Amino acid sequence: MSSIVLIPARMASTRLPGKPLADIAGSPMIVHVARRALESGIARVAVATDTAEVADAVRAAGFEAVMTSTHHQSGSDRIFEALGRLDPDGRIETVVNLQGDLPTVEPATVAAAVRALATSVADIGTVAVEITDEHEKTDPNVTKVVGSPIGQNRLRALYFTRATAPWGDGPLYHHVGIYAYRRAALARFVALAPSPLETRERLEQLRALEAGMRIDVEIVRAAPLGVDTPRDLERARDILSKGQGLS
Numbered sequence: 241m242s243s244i245v246l247i248p249a250r251m252a253s254t255r256l257p258g259k260p261l262a263d264i265a266g267s268p269m270i271v272h273v274a275r276r277a278l279e280s281g282i283a284r285v286a287v288a289t290d291t292a293e294v295a296d297a298v299r300a301a302g303f304e305a306v307m308t309s310t311h312h313q314s315g316s317d318r319i320f321e322a323l324g325r326l327d328p329d330g331r332i333e334t335v336v337n338l339q340g341d342l343p344t345v346e347p348a349t350v351a352a353a354v355r356a357l358a359t360s361v362a363d364i365g366t367v368a369v370e371i372t373d374e375h376e377k378t379d380p381n382v383t384k385v386v387g388s389p390i391g392q393n394r395l396r397a398l399y400f401t402r403a404t405a406p407w408g409d410g411p412l413y414h415h416v417g418i419y420a421y422r423r424a425a426l427a428r429f430v431a432l433a434p435s436p437l438e439t440r441e442r443l444e445q446l447r448a449l450e451a452g453m454r455i456d457v458e459i460v461r462a463a464p465l466g467v468d469t470p471r472d473l474e475r476a477r478d479i480l481s482k483g484q485g486l487s
Contacts, residue, residue, distance in 0.1 A: 244335055247270065247285070251290075290310040366458075371411070383400055386400070415457075
């Protein structure tokens with residue numbers, strides 16, 4: 241399938257303003273994410289942003305950038321606009337939405353989201369990691385995916401929740417917010433109104449499940465560090481300055 245990785249980036253983060261341009265080991269965070277995306281083996285990578293300074297930094301590092309509206313409510317909306325600008329003829333079949341605050345993401349994790357989609361009839365592919373930390377099992381900031389096994393290291397998602405689920409013996413899985421969409425699925429998704437369970441759990445992917453869309457999940461080995469706070473930023477700087485956390 242013809243694929244592209246689109247990385248939405250905005251400067252107006254409430255907890256860490258300006259984080260796409262935060263310096264990590266000599267490069268802006270958004271550039272680290274673009275590098276990891278390119279290392280995944282997906283040939284085309286672009287950053288979708290509403291800020292000229294972000295676009296300039298991305299282009300200076302040799303990557304593609306596209307300017308998008310300042311009014312988008314989600315990264316999904318932003319990448320949909322970007323896709324239309326970058327590929328108006330509709331040649332790209334698969335679109336990866338990679339968050340711009342995952343500078344330590346392993347390239348294999350990005351590729352896994354596409355693999356979950358490419359080898360199934362799902363509308364959306366994503367990834368998850370088995371939870372080994374007991375605290376994370378009850379942490380509402382750790383999103384869990386509940387799914388039915390459909391193969392080795394593969395689930396069909398039935399639900400996503402901040403609660404501890406499912407009940408009983410067996411593994412729990414931490415959902416990693418990287419998505420691979422079939423092009424038509426992305427168009428359908430962004431046209432849907434927010435759903436009741438999405439609003440209640442504050443998890444956008446539930447909108448797709450409530451609309452009857454299928455999400456398949458590839459189990460990967462490690463969750464990337466999401467940079468949301470100054471403390472997270474310092475951890476990312478420590479990891480990348482030492483060359484850790486990358487495949």
